[in-house]
Amino acid sequence: MYKVKVYITLRESVLDPQGSVVKQALHSMEFKHVEDVRVGKYMELTLPSTVENVEATVEEMCHRLLANPVIEDYRYEIEESVAQ
Amino acid sequence: MKFAVIVFPGSNCDIDMYHAIKDEIGEEVEYVWHDADNLENYDAILLPGGFSYGDYLRSGAIARFSNVMKEVVKAAEQGKPVLGVCNGFQVLLETGLLPGAMRRNDSLKFICKTVPLTVENNETMFTNGYEKNDVIQIPIAHGEGNYFCDEETMITLKENHQIAFTYTDENPNGSVENIAGITNKAGNVLGMMPHPERAMDTLLGSEDGKKLFQSIVKHWREKHVVNA
Numbered sequence: 001m002y003k004v005k006v007y008i009t010l011r012e013s014v015l016d017p018q019g020s021v022v023k024q025a026l027h028s029m030e031f032k033h034v035e036d037v038r039v040g041k042y043m044e045l046t047l048p049s050t051v052e053n054v055e056a057t058v059e060e061m062c063h064r065l066l067a068n069p070v071i072e073d074y075r076y077e078i079e080e081s082v083a084q
Numbered sequence: 085m086k087f088a089v090i091v092f093p094g095s096n097c098d099i100d101m102y103h104a105i106k107d108e109i110g111e112e113v114e115y116v117w118h119d120a121d122n123l124e125n126y127d128a129i130l131l132p133g134g135f136s137y138g139d140y141l142r143s144g145a146i147a148r149f150s151n152v153m154k155e156v157v158k159a160a161e162q163g164k165p166v167l168g169v170c171n172g173f174q175v176l177l178e179t180g181l182l183p184g185a186m187r188r189n190d191s192l193k194f195i196c197k198t199v200p201l202t203v204e205n206n207e208t209m210f211t212n213g214y215e216k217n218d219v220i221q222i223p224i225a226h227g228e229g230n231y232f233c234d235e236e237t238m239i240t241l242k243e244n245h246q247i248a249f250t251y252t253d254e255n256p257n258g259s260v261e262n263i264a265g266i267t268n269k270a271g272n273v274l275g276m277m278p279h280p281e282r283a284m285d286t287l288l289g290s291e292d293g294k295k296l297f298q299s300i301v302k303h304w305r306e307k308h309v310v311n312a
Contacts, residue, residue, distance in 0.1 A: 017190050070185035071232055
């Protein structure tokens with residue numbers, strides 16, 4: 001089967017208000033050297049190994065539902081694991 | 085004229101919307117569940133506010149794939165008025181009937197208060213009862229109303245006069261160009277974060293939302309009723 005890890009973040013050009021607040025909080029602690037924080041989402045999907053074109057399938061899922069390409073970037077890792 | 089109020093699991097402004105049409109405007113209105121597969125009998129479609137599907141993933145992202153949305157797209161293509169308020173606006177953005185996307189409010193706070201709006205375009209089927217630059221009092225209630233679009237889209241929004249409403253004084257959520265509501269290019273789909281259906285009676289603070297629904301009815305009568 002395939003284990004897919006999907007990472008979604010706001011696009012660089014889009015201000016991330018959550019990230020800004022987290023950065024301020026880190027600054028108010030002892031982590032004053034933090035330059036930038038971007039808050040995103042992480043998803044794990046499991047697909048059967050019978051799926052053809054797994055990369056194209058994951059790409060389409062990201063594009064159409066998991067991320068909103070108007071404001072979000074996504075990347076993913078696909079791992080094929082063999083059942084023991 | 086017959087309105088449909090689309091109800092998703094998690095919609096919570098559907099009753100206000102129904103009340104606005106039935107009791108304040110005096111037109112026919114029915115609730116339509118999200119799995120409906122036919123909207124042929126309705127002259128206008130209303131997508132109410134709320135938290136469809138608990139705002140899971142992104143506001144409106146799941147509702148956008150519900151069965152009824154195929155019919156909403158069809159109705160929009162036929163030129164019927166389609167109004168999305170608050171979560172309804174978010175659903176229209178996710179569906180692609182309107183350009184852009186919503187971000188969380190720049191304050192990260194859920195804001196619930198009445199704000200002044202400027203009518204930027206009074207030549208739409210939703211705003212013909214207002215004067216251009218009218219300032220109207222309409223409540224907002226959202227945590228994700230920070231409208232965003234890229235610069236290219238902004239240019240086309242301006243060129244086609246698609247910006248219907250802007251926030252007049254302070255921008256409560258950080259939206260680009262103070263946008264509160266936009267239409268599609270054809271002008272028959274309007275999405276707005278403020279709630280006109282909550283501004284139907286001076287007893288409850290404002291009746292400035294009435295003209296929006298009256299505009300829809302007036303436009304429809306002129307188009308469909310002989311000797312209107």
